[in-house]
Amino acid sequence: MSEQHLRPSPISATVDFEAEGVQHGFLRLPYSRDDSAWGSVMIPITVIKNGEGPTALLTGGNHGDEYEGPIALFDLARTLGPDAMTGRVIIVPAMNYPAFTAGTRTSPIDKGNMNRSFPGRPDGTVTEKIADYFQRVLLPLADIVLDFHSGGKTLDFLPFCAAHILPDKEQEARAFELVKAFGAPWSMKMLEIDAVGMYDTAAEEMGKVFITTELGGGGTATARSAGIAKRGVRNVLRAAGILKGAVETSKTEWLDMPDGDCFSFAEDGGLIEPLVDLGDKVRKDDLVARIYPIGRTGAEPVAIKAKMDGLLAARHFPGLVKQGDCVAVVAV
Amino acid sequence: MSEQHLRPSPISATVDFEAEGVQHGFLRLPYSRDDSAWGSVMIPITVIKNGEGPTALLTGGNHGDEYEGPIALFDLARTLGPDAMTGRVIIVPAMNYPAFTAGTRTSPIDKGNMNRSFPGRPDGTVTEKIADYFQRVLLPLADIVLDFHSGGKTLDFLPFCAAHILPDKEQEARAFELVKAFGAPWSMKMLEIDAVGMYDTAAEEMGKVFITTELGGGGTATARSAGIAKRGVRNVLRAAGILKGAVETSKTEWLDMPDGDCFSFAEDGGLIEPLVDLGDKVRKDDLVARIYPIGRTGAEPVAIKAKMDGLLAARHFPGLVKQGDCVAVVAV
Amino acid sequence: MSEQHLRPSPISATVDFEAEGVQHGFLRLPYSRDDSAWGSVMIPITVIKNGEGPTALLTGGNHGDEYEGPIALFDLARTLGPDAMTGRVIIVPAMNYPAFTAGTRTSPIDKGNMNRSFPGRPDGTVTEKIADYFQRVLLPLADIVLDFHSGGKTLDFLPFCAAHILPDKEQEARAFELVKAFGAPWSMKMLEIDAVGMYDTAAEEMGKVFITTELGGGGTATARSAGIAKRGVRNVLRAAGILKGAVETSKTEWLDMPDGDCFSFAEDGGLIEPLVDLGDKVRKDDLVARIYPIGRTGAEPVAIKAKMDGLLAARHFPGLVKQGDCVAVVAV
């Protein structure tokens, strides 16, 4: 169905996207339910505008248990004055707000994974209604889009900023300029194999300059990882010509995840003993972890080995692993 | 009620504590419930014995979401041969086994916090029955006791080994010898203010040499933290004259937590922005974290400050903090 | 997809809609699930017929926590004899029967809000299957349709009967005649802004004369509100020429809810202190409620003000309010 035939979004904004100055408000999404017949989901939003210029759409909490983005964006929303900038910044620190308040990857309302829900539906689930609003209202307003991710409660990542390899090489080049400006310790070129339903894809198909991050994980943030996010977002705004001042340059190391051999999955659940830490070098067939069956002592653990040379870029976080979980990711 | 009047423990062991060699078995605790009328909790246990000598009782999983201990003990149970030792080693890698299999601090059956359940009761909850079995069967067999802890899913600690300041100074001195032998990067002298119900207290009141650890947290383990645990337990067995060979010495830094000013609590829930990382130095009145109200952007965060000079020894782990949570612990 | 291509409804009725006399039976909807492989939902239904004449379709429990309708209809089904009437009355006192038995607004099976599920689907959720049966079987049998609502557990309303402003003015006029006959203390002309998925719309688009009510709320009924419902339904049947005898006239006051300024929403959750009761007059900018943050004493409450002159027609019911809840509705 073509988009112009869709019914209007049920979401209404309490902010005016065209007004000058700083506005803190809400995206109000009516949500009738057993414990509130006429209730709503109220997604916090800040719009800061100063004259003409490009628009940056900055989002965190696409997954509700990833914290560097929300920290950087609640901070930015509170401290960025219109005088320091030109153009417009739209900040949604907790895109999947129900998931964010619950501290979960997906929405507790409908189990919706926001990053698999695009383009969304105005008459769908709560998660799909939010996606639809970004698809049809917010993304069209933007020139550049920065969407913060981390590993969440069940994964841990080396901190990196990333963009996708795209058919439009100019669009791709502009994105990688922003990745470089972000200045994370690591940077990555990603080739998404299954991009269906992603916010990334929605933005890129509209021709927006889109960048994203993975900045740690485990359902926490550290002073270090939050600092990378706070510095990164300001650098991106500077590189985009919105925030005044020069990019604070820093050294980054480029990573690549060439194919499916990067990933090791557990065929058996159990207690995981990590043998390599994030950033450590591994060679093909090195043991990266052991998985102990927990039902008895004395049983042989299962060995998880690297399938290629590289360094450990991501790992399963919780101390227990389930059958089918990704245990380790090696990047080159 | 004096212990000799208690009914016998309902727990039966499938291992013989007096037999020579390696035995892997279970502590079987009958547990009748809706989904198994004649079911049991089966707690894995290993006993390794070689002739006469002291007995070490080694435990992990006192809290079910702390992983360095279980990793070191599943490993030790699988690899320690009787020929390498003299005396007896009793290994229970997951003391609160129902909590360990659920990945939770407390038991999913009765919400029992094992370390507040001593001396337990033979006719109490499942957690109290396990505590009673340690109190009346296992602790009396032991000379030295090592109980592994970490921060679990909601706290993160600098890795340290610790013992208590005790009225019996000889008992205390022997414990600190083992702490030193353990060889964690940090070591701590603890003065327990409220020791009621603790396994530590139960062991110490019987005159056992008792040491414990905090080796990280967040509900995960790293190669580094698991390595500290694996090396530490073998060092302790060597220092106790059970395992052959010399202690692998390493440098440790001593910490102290003098009083209640070490702890900072959150009076408000929200999104926590850490401003100091574990091991960082802080001075009195330094900001250690900010807590953002998550209901709206633009609101002022609450400042959490250090109440004394020192270094950050522990911190709240999840990205969201609840009213009343301990946010930071400063040690000197 | 046009309706004639839909597969038949899986629901079967144990009553014969064409038979004379009183029949009490069920709409049986097969519902296979974990606790009953070959189970069914059994929706009680009564059909009373006496010769030729118009058909009234009377429904309660569209939302499962609204009680005036079910009380009036269980009473009517038990006491209405065919001799007292001409034509046919079809009574479904608990349309969303799973929600009604659970005492919840939406279905506990699928969280379906019946009044947003039309036209339904024969191969959809349980709620959608019920909607489809009304859409394709029951509504086509009806000439007039009365659907009872109240505020449910989370809202409280002044008792009123209502009909919609419609493009077909004759259809509209006939509906307002029935509203007048119903004889509630208040009556309302409604202009539905977002009518997608409503039972009301489904009925009106088939040209049926449709009226509805809001008769109180809070998840209870009183002798007074149940009395309004019982008297109202008999008056409607009299006005429609089905029940013999004259309408018992009573005075009603007409209300109007002109636009979105009628509604006040909470941007913050907390303890609500109502300052105005239902039916009280308010002027623009009058305080209608305060919301106290519950985390601490001494903090300033948030003020909720009327946005227009009028009287309080509906209010949030529970003592605690959630962010995004509708707090008050002012009518003129």
Add this chain to the structure above:
Amino acid sequence: MSEQHLRPSPISATVDFEAEGVQHGFLRLPYSRDDSAWGSVMIPITVIKNGEGPTALLTGGNHGDEYEGPIALFDLARTLGPDAMTGRVIIVPAMNYPAFTAGTRTSPIDKGNMNRSFPGRPDGTVTEKIADYFQRVLLPLADIVLDFHSGGKTLDFLPFCAAHILPDKEQEARAFELVKAFGAPWSMKMLEIDAVGMYDTAAEEMGKVFITTELGGGGTATARSAGIAKRGVRNVLRAAGILKGAVETSKTEWLDMPDGDCFSFAEDGGLIEPLVDLGDKVRKDDLVARIYPIGRTGAEPVAIKAKMDGLLAARHFPGLVKQGDCVAVVAV
């Protein structure tokens, strides 16, 4: 066990009960659990003191779904200045704070009914720890005690203030003076048949002047019922000589509940049709309600009759009734 042998309460107050002026703070109760190893329950408290004089202990939220008390006390804590008074006022608006935040009668942590948990235990459940703190710390500080109740989510009451018939007639007389000063529309003399575990009994056994209320119910408050509470608490403080100024007198009607015949219970669950409203007069054998079986239409409802002459003082609130529920209370 005599109280002096009990271990100290684990609760610590952030306020100083002996300090002059207004303090808003917390009773902090450590509560270690799966989602916060070092978490706490933070119960808001306000202490206002001005020189020497009697101490009033004012509590709401003994049951967590009763709102007139918390509204009056959050309001009083925010607006009462020390200059307007002499002596001391201790305000705990939400005694069972976990229940209050959950909007439930009992604690979501341990299902504890605060008013059946006295004298509590320092090593018991969270609810018992709070009761113990009132028993051993707060009640001994008080001269007069006012504990607010309402019907909660499942009962609805005529608004009344009450005190108990006591063996010490002077204590009793002083209590009824305060009841009269409170000035609710109804007042009641209560003879508690089973007083074990009640806060009332704990206070009275210490010789305190204790009064309580029932001010409505249904899990909501109205402007009217909240107004009764706000006026009543100030009147009580005036009558006690703490708050300056004269009692605002108002007319009250005295009620009595002589014996078990006041109560009607449901032997069958179903849909309840109330036939009498609160305050209506009833005579012995009058129908007060019908209970319809909800499984089918056409079945005969069960009749609930008054067992004595009087007026309806309380009633079951939800639209569905469960087997064994109290349906109606008649007072004389």
Add this chain to the structure above:
Amino acid sequence: MSEQHLRPSPISATVDFEAEGVQHGFLRLPYSRDDSAWGSVMIPITVIKNGEGPTALLTGGNHGDEYEGPIALFDLARTLGPDAMTGRVIIVPAMNYPAFTAGTRTSPIDKGNMNRSFPGRPDGTVTEKIADYFQRVLLPLADIVLDFHSGGKTLDFLPFCAAHILPDKEQEARAFELVKAFGAPWSMKMLEIDAVGMYDTAAEEMGKVFITTELGGGGTATARSAGIAKRGVRNVLRAAGILKGAVETSKTEWLDMPDGDCFSFAEDGGLIEPLVDLGDKVRKDDLVARIYPIGRTGAEPVAIKAKMDGLLAARHFPGLVKQGDCVAVVAV
């Protein structure tokens, strides 16, 4: 604490145990909770009395998922007239009524296992309050006690009636006379190893003649097993001289469970393949079942062997088995 110092039971009966004729009523146990502040548990009871003679106390639903007893007792309560008997019959078809209505072994309210809750407590959990009422009110009224059991949802038994080996040999002999009269296909002499908390023990310690049954299981009943129960209870009443007429004799086979080798437990969970059915003969070391690990195909199943010669008297019922479950019971 001696029983005479206990507070009275909170349970009140709506029947008069001394009245002649048939009475159907309730044991009403007040149970205040979130969804009913003044709610009760209503346990159905029937008392049938005709002149002087012995009293039989007949109970089912001690465990809530065992059905032969409730079927026989609901039938008996409905069909037994006082003219057919002499003395008194007290029938409680569903002793743990909350468990029975939930279809679970233990109470959904407090997880209480009725048969481990004696002597109960008047101020304990709901289950303990019921046990206390049997201990102090109903058992003292009885001469003979028949308590029906079956395997419940997780066990399946050969149908047998049983009594205990007792120190008082006359009491024992009278019990085995009733077992013989019951006339189940199998009969058993039981030596209870751990009798603490059982209803059986409570009755026997008062000198009552106590018999019990296991009549099948799996959470169902068959026409055959229900028939055994219905015939058995009438036979017992005849043998006790209460019901008129002669015992319907039938052949029974006597079983014995000599020691712990009767029981086989699973050390590993998985899919169970039974190799022997109830009543089949087994020899020591025969395979009785295999347990397949379900995580992968091709893995070796664990063998469960008989530890003695005999026949299979009971077995684990569900298709999946959990670590620690009893898999099979062999009797001789």
Add this chain to the structure above:
Amino acid sequence: MSEQHLRPSPISATVDFEAEGVQHGFLRLPYSRDDSAWGSVMIPITVIKNGEGPTALLTGGNHGDEYEGPIALFDLARTLGPDAMTGRVIIVPAMNYPAFTAGTRTSPIDKGNMNRSFPGRPDGTVTEKIADYFQRVLLPLADIVLDFHSGGKTLDFLPFCAAHILPDKEQEARAFELVKAFGAPWSMKMLEIDAVGMYDTAAEEMGKVFITTELGGGGTATARSAGIAKRGVRNVLRAAGILKGAVETSKTEWLDMPDGDCFSFAEDGGLIEPLVDLGDKVRKDDLVARIYPIGRTGAEPVAIKAKMDGLLAARHFPGLVKQGDCVAVVAV
């Protein structure tokens, strides 16, 4: 939408369907969720191939609480060597693997009933993704398909093998040859009235020879019923020319379920007293069960009667019955 336009299945197999010999592996289905961001469902699969010949696709666990199929297939996967056969056998013992591990009819992830989910969707729920993989990958590989069913936790069946009456009489004849070879005690010709969404229909519409079974129920298996399954699957492979050797012939009785009068449904919930067992003969109007209302003793039970002559082929299993449940099925 035609199938060739669907996106590829997200499921990847770790086995090669064209390789010779025995392979045990998994169908890996990525499943991102709160407790594993990069998790997967791992469905065990075995492929055994020896040269050219027909392919049999053998499935159990279509419903997760039916055990004869999984037992026979875990056994076959472990014991069938390629030398004993010609062609290919694909074994998926637990088709709806999440349901099987939970022991539930439907998937705990999405409540999906696998046998109503065909043809599935590659971008649907987990259950729909599995169905889609069978629809587009596994079924096309097969010549004959055997799908094991039993009654599950809530139904019990006489053990039979069955095939459908089909428009293609040659396809139908080949199916009934396999039914006969299977050799269950009973065999059935089925005419499916509502075949939408079934695996059966999906297979038959591709022209595959499809047979199925009902082999007992109640959520358990017996040595007898598991033996029927184990012998049956090998017989079918022999009859299909895949497994070497002759079919082990055994006597079967043919059943027929002609119309809706086979089924009796409960209009009231309660305690069910079965009066006829599986396989017993019944005549029209015979009582097959009574349903006792459980709220009180002495009330009249509801009678359930046979609507035709025949024998009891299936019955409701749990001791309590819910309104709308199928109570009994009579076959001829």
